[in-house]
Amino acid sequence: MRIIVDAMxxxxxxxxIVRGALAAHGKNGIEIVLVGREKDVRSAGAAxxxxxxxxxxxxxxxxxxxxxxxxxxxxxxxxxxxTVGLNMLKAGEGDAFVSAxxxxxxxxxxxxxxxxxRGIRRAALAPVIPTAGxxxxxxxxxxxxECTVEYLVQFAYLGSxxxxxxxxxxxxxxxxxxxxxxxxxxxxxxxxxxxxxxxxGERGELNFIGNIEGKEAMKGGCDVIVSDGFSxxxxxxxxxxxxxxxxxxxxxxxxxxxxxxxxGLLVKDSLRQFKEMLxxxxxxxxxxxxxxxxxxxxxxxxxxAAIENAVYQAEVVASSGFIADVEAHWSV
Amino acid sequence: MRIIVDAMxxxxxxxxIVRGALAAHGKNGIEIVLVGREKDVRSAGAAxxxxxxxxxxxxxxxxxxxxxxxxxxxxxxxxxxxTVGLNMLKAGEGDAFVSAxxxxxxxxxxxxxxxxxRGIRRAALAPVIPTAGxxxxxxxxxxxxECTVEYLVQFAYLGSxxxxxxxxxxxxxxxxxxxxxxxxxxxxxxxxxxxxxxxxGERGELNFIGNIEGKEAMKGGCDVIVSDGFSxxxxxxxxxxxxxxxxxxxxxxxxxxxxxxxxGLLVKDSLRQFKEMLxxxxxxxxxxxxxxxxxxxxxxxxxxAAIENAVYQAEVVASSGFIADVEAHWSV
Numbered sequence: 001m002r003i004i005v006d007a008m009x010x011x012x013x014x015x016x017i018v019r020g021a022l023a024a025h026g027k028n029g030i031e032i033v034l035v036g037r038e039k040d041v042r043s044a045g046a047a048x049x050x051x052x053x054x055x056x057x058x059x060x061x062x063x064x065x066x067x068x069x070x071x072x073x074x075x076x077x078x079x080x081x082x083t084v085g086l087n088m089l090k091a092g093e094g095d096a097f098v099s100a101x102x103x104x105x106x107x108x109x110x111x112x113x114x115x116x117x118r119g120i121r122r123a124a125l126a127p128v129i130p131t132a133g134x135x136x137x138x139x140x141x142x143x144x145x146e147c148t149v150e151y152l153v154q155f156a157y158l159g160s161x162x163x164x165x166x167x168x169x170x171x172x173x174x175x176x177x178x179x180x181x182x183x184x185x186x187x188x189x190x191x192x193x194x195x196x197x198x199x200x201g202e203r204g205e206l207n208f209i210g211n212i213e214g215k216e217a218m219k220g221g222c223d224v225i226v227s228d229g230f231s232x233x234x235x236x237x238x239x240x241x242x243x244x245x246x247x248x249x250x251x252x253x254x255x256x257x258x259x260x261x262x263x264g265l266l267v268k269d270s271l272r273q274f275k276e277m278l279x280x281x282x283x284x285x286x287x288x289x290x291x292x293x294x295x296x297x298x299x300x301x302x303x304x305a306a307i308e309n310a311v312y313q314a315e316v317v318a319s320s321g322f323i324a325d326v327e328a329h330w331s332v
Numbered sequence: 333m334r335i336i337v338d339a340m341x342x343x344x345x346x347x348x349i350v351r352g353a354l355a356a357h358g359k360n361g362i363e364i365v366l367v368g369r370e371k372d373v374r375s376a377g378a379a380x381x382x383x384x385x386x387x388x389x390x391x392x393x394x395x396x397x398x399x400x401x402x403x404x405x406x407x408x409x410x411x412x413x414x415t416v417g418l419n420m421l422k423a424g425e426g427d428a429f430v431s432a433x434x435x436x437x438x439x440x441x442x443x444x445x446x447x448x449x450r451g452i453r454r455a456a457l458a459p460v461i462p463t464a465g466x467x468x469x470x471x472x473x474x475x476x477x478e479c480t481v482e483y484l485v486q487f488a489y490l491g492s493x494x495x496x497x498x499x500x501x502x503x504x505x506x507x508x509x510x511x512x513x514x515x516x517x518x519x520x521x522x523x524x525x526x527x528x529x530x531x532x533g534e535r536g537e538l539n540f541i542g543n544i545e546g547k548e549a550m551k552g553g554c555d556v557i558v559s560d561g562f563s564x565x566x567x568x569x570x571x572x573x574x575x576x577x578x579x580x581x582x583x584x585x586x587x588x589x590x591x592x593x594x595x596g597l598l599v600k601d602s603l604r605q606f607k608e609m610l611x612x613x614x615x616x617x618x619x620x621x622x623x624x625x626x627x628x629x630x631x632x633x634x635x636x637a638a639i640e641n642a643v644y645q646a647e648v649v650a651s652s653g654f655i656a657d658v659e660a661h662w663s664v
Contacts, residue, residue: 132577142511145519179474179565187477187562214566218573230519231566233511234546234559238567241550242574245464249609250582253602260602263595270585270592277581 001029003314004094007036007044008063008081009101011301017100018044018051020307025055030315033094035060035085060084070104074113082106086113089293096294096314098285100302107143110288110295117323119330122151123290124229125297126159128167129239130277133220137163137172139289141232152176152193152226153200157329158289159224160206165320166287167223174201175212175222177231185211189228197226214238243278285310287317290326294318333361335646336426339368339376340395340413341433343633349432350376350383352639357387362647365426367392367417392416402436406445414438418445421625428626428646430617432634439475442620442627449655451662454483455622456561457629458491460499461571462609465552469495469504471621473564484508484525484558485532489661490621491556492538497652498619499555506533507544507554509563517543521560529558546570575610617642619649622658626650 005021007014014036025032034041038059045051062080064073074083082101086109089097099106107123116123124140139159144151156174163172176194178186183194201208209222214235217225254264285296294317298310337353339346346368357364366373370391377383394412396405406415414433418441421429431438439455448455456472471491476483488506495504508526510518515526533540541554546567549557586596617628626649630642
């Protein structure tokens with residue numbers, strides 16, 4: 001399994017990216033290809049014992065910056081790490097592509113260079129979020145601010161295939177993120193999507209459990225949360241913010257008094273596990289579902305550990321059979 | 333200050349409602365009027381030492397149920413506690429109305445019986461949510477699933493006046509809930525609203541700080557979070573779900589081992605405070621902003637403590653000068 005890594009994307013590129021990618025090299029049969037300014041990549045690698053002989057470095061002289069227009073950057077910067085890496089993915093020179101670069105630029109480039117699976121209208125971002133039930137796929141959460149019924153229905157299928165193949169769930173429970181449980185709730189988009197998903201459920205193609213509210217979703221009420229990219233992003237960022245806020249309050253609590261400080265020492269290890277559960281680096285990346293080859297977006301602030309995990313996730317997605325399921329469904 | 337309380341609304345009516353309202357009677361100069369089936373109200377009151385002489389009970393023979401059509405229930409059930417109570421509010425027989433009944437029915441009834449302030453297009457639900465910065469007004473969070481630029485701009489003013497008068501903030505920082513910080517982020521609705529709010533900021537009418545993401549909002553990045561009712565509701569319910577999920581994990585953590593149990597005993601009081609901070613009953617209710625008289629919606633699951641707090645909140649809103657500010661702004 002060969003994973004192509006954008007060495008120039010993200011706040012901590014190239015140092016942390018190269019470090020994380022090298023850590024994954026050789027594990028689970030993973031072979032790494034680093035794409036970026038060769039001189040910078042090699043000097044970053046030198047800080048961590050040098051680039052091993054088995055790791056290929058592909059030179060790409062340009063870097064897509066956050067200020068570049070996401071929709072067109074990959075065209076204007078034909079020698080950027082994203083453009084070069086995705087062209088390699090398309091040409092079959094790797095099995096998946098990992099980047100911590102601009103989400104918008106990566107999405108446009110993946111859509112226009114690697115292309116969507118035939119029949120898929122829009123690719124979607126689908127992070128796996130922690131819930132009281134374990135985890136759930138949240139699709140879409142930012143790629144498509146404005147959606148149609150068809151997009152949402154496709155997201156439901158994409159999320160369901162992903163949950164089956166990547167999270168190994170037999171009949172993933174698909175819920176439509178809404179502001180009430182009844183079919184009549186929400187805006188026209190939700191009401192019409194509800195009917196379409198209900199029909200897909202009746203045909204046995206989806207395990208549609210109906211509308212789901214944010215609260216029930218966090219409690220683990222379903223395995224796939226279907227949303228337009230706007231509300232999904234609000235949900236994702238609210239979870240991040242709430243976890244950070246509550247984590248901070250818990251931290252303050254253990255500093256409130258001498259007694260509390262003692263308690264803090266007693267539960268130190270458990271607190272670390274608790275923090276780890278909420279650590280966005282644990283999974284590392286978010287797959288772009290609907291693209292014809294695996295493209296994994298890592299957090300812009302990714303450090304080495306997050307990149308390493310994103311590489312493992314890329315390997316899991318690439319070997320899961322997920323894309324074959326999507327192709328088979330839409331080829332009918 | 334006379335507060336009219338819907339004794340029949342909510343999951344725990346009339347028992348807990350009557351109990352909570354009676355607990356607030358006489359405090360801060362509050363006088364309670366209970367509206368509902370007189371026999372049921374009096375027998376509920378009997379369980380708590382009887383209805384005091386100063387508390388008026390107004391008979392209303394009908395009850396709006398959750399299965400009634402929210403848009404028309406108040407018309408078909410003219411003798412329901414919501415219809416009777418709101419007509420009393422309109423007639424000046426009380427200074428505010430508190431109900432734990434159906435949000436939709438209460439909103440329709442308040443809009444059509446008590447009316448909006450002249451010039452206001454839509455009333456909005458505006459709960460005060462806890463953030464790392466203290467608190468923030470989230471407007472709208474469920475009354476209007478589909479919004480226009482004009483609605484959102486009005487929500488910004490309503491929320492700002494509310495934060496000034498009720499939360500006592502001098503220049504409330506108004507943020508537009510969005511999926512990125514730049515003015516170009518989000519859908520057309522957000523892009524156009526951004527421009528309108530920027531202009532209101534330049535005129536010195538609002539302290540508009542720009543777009544705000546869910547994460548930054550939870551960190552306390554602004555005092556008024558402006559949203560359509562759909563995304564706002566997703567945000568609110570996600571906070572509730574995340575708090576419940578994380579609270580549950582913390583609870584589990586303190587049961588993991590004997591050592592952790594000891595730690596749990598040490599921080600018992602602090603944990604209670606932590607839980608209290610997240611307790612939705614602490615504030616008790618959510619004001620409907622834009623209605624010409626104070627209408628407070630309490631949680632459907634409200635117990636006596638939540639109702640008591642909702643009554644205090646009604647008193648605060650009614651004496652705050654908030655509605656006068658709104659009237660003055662839109663009379664220009």
